[in-house]
Amino acid sequence: MTYCVGMRLDEGLVFLSDSRTNAGVDQVGTFRKMSVFENPGDRMMVLMTAGNLSISQSIRQLISEHVSEDGQSIWTAATMYDAARMLGDAVRTVHKRDAESLAEFGIDFNVSIIFGGQIKGERCRLFQVYAAGNFIESHNESTYFQIGEAKYGKPIIDRVVNPSTSLDEAAKCALISMDSTLRSNISVGLPLDLLVYKADSLAVSRFVTIDEKNQYFQMIRNTWGQQLKTVFEGIADPIWNAAPDATSNVLSSTNMHSKPVRVKLPEHLGSSAGQQASELQSLAQQFNNKQP
Template identity: 70%
Template sequence: MTYCVAMRLDAGLVFLSDSRTNAGVDHVGTFRKMNVFEAPGERLMVLMTAGNLSISQSVRQIIAEHTTSDGKSIWNVSSMYEAAQVVGEAIRMVHERDAGTLEQFGIDFNVSMVFGGQIKGERCRLFQMYSAGNFIESQDENTYFQIGESKYGKPIIDRVVTPDTPLDEAAKCALISMDSTLRSNISVGLPLDLLIYETDKLTVTRFVTIDEHNQYFQMIRNTWAKQLKTVFESISDPVWNAAPETTSNVLSSQGHKNQPLRILPPAQFGIDKTVSAPGPLQTLAQDESNSNNQQH
């Protein structure tokens, strides 16, 4: 599997991808999933891929070399929307050529991509591509796209990133998102490729490949883990069966009538189905009262 995330911000674009393609017990594969199409000063486009590796590599090759029937290529179109159409056509070409044969071997045509960048004369744009060659574009209400194992790293991005987030802050958030994914899923792995693109530069401005020895990423991993634990421990435990006005931590209100859905044993098992009524639950107010009595 994989995990890739891209963000479209007022200041530019952030792209981050892992490199794990196989996580078998005795076979771990590593392939880079970020591809940069660059004509410095004129256009800069980035493609990240997830899914079947052979399909994504075929699509990448066609994108780099193919010209459509009406003469369009990613190298000469005037907008990122047209470039995304070229990418979509490349996906459909590979599907038409290979999908039937793959199906005979029980292999689904499975590929997803994030494609973004800037062409001179227009703003930065970001697209998520699907297996059918169709796509959607990032808007201010949805500033990022993820592909692959996206669920682990999504919450931090939802809470932090907005269109006006600075690029370095967004990159930090992307790396924390990746660390959360690495922590929870063995099918995502190092090294990582991180590319930060500043609006109107029309060339790669910052890029790094991150391995297990990278100083900043190690700091993020250690600091994030410690800070999460500190925040967790600072949150009070729940209070049961207390009056809401007693404390702000009431989980179960005093005198509540909630009960679990109980399933009783069938009669043939001869089990006593009498449910003993629980004794009175001690409340926070009672705890404080007892404490005061003891002090007197």
């Protein structure tokens, strides 16, 4: 498994990927998931993949070398849309060649791709390509894409990133998103590849490979956890069984009549158990009534 995130902003693009791949708890490897297609002054494109490693490597090799019958390739495509369409065609080609054989061994054709960049004469663009070769494009309403183990790192991006976010802020957010994923899922791991592209530069602006010794990422890992704990402790505890207008932060008010769904007590347990349960419920109610 892996985790990759790509962001499209007014200022440019941010790409971040991990490098862990595994086929079991004792078969863990490191393979870089980010590939750059760069012809300085003409185009800069980034490809990140998640899923079956053999499939994604075949797609990457095919798209980097393939030339269509009309002489077009990813290196000569007039627009990013055309390049994304060629990438989709490459996915379908690999599927046609390998999917049936993989299925015979119980292996799904599993691949997902983030593809983005800029070609001279047009704006920065970002796409997500699926296993069927179809794709969608990022717009202002959905300014980022994630593939792989996306759920852990999604909340911070949803709260922070929008088209006007600066590149450095977006890079910081992407790293926090990755840290959240690393802490919650062992199938994602260091080192990381971070690429920041400034619009209209038509070449890689900033790139770094991040390992466990990277000072900035270590600062994020320590500071983010501490700040989260501080914010958490600063949020008031809930108030139970209080009048809503008497205090704030009321979770359960005196005029609420909420009851849990209780399973009927089996008859063979007898009335004594039922009486004991009733007495415990009464004690609990008395306790709640004493709360502020």
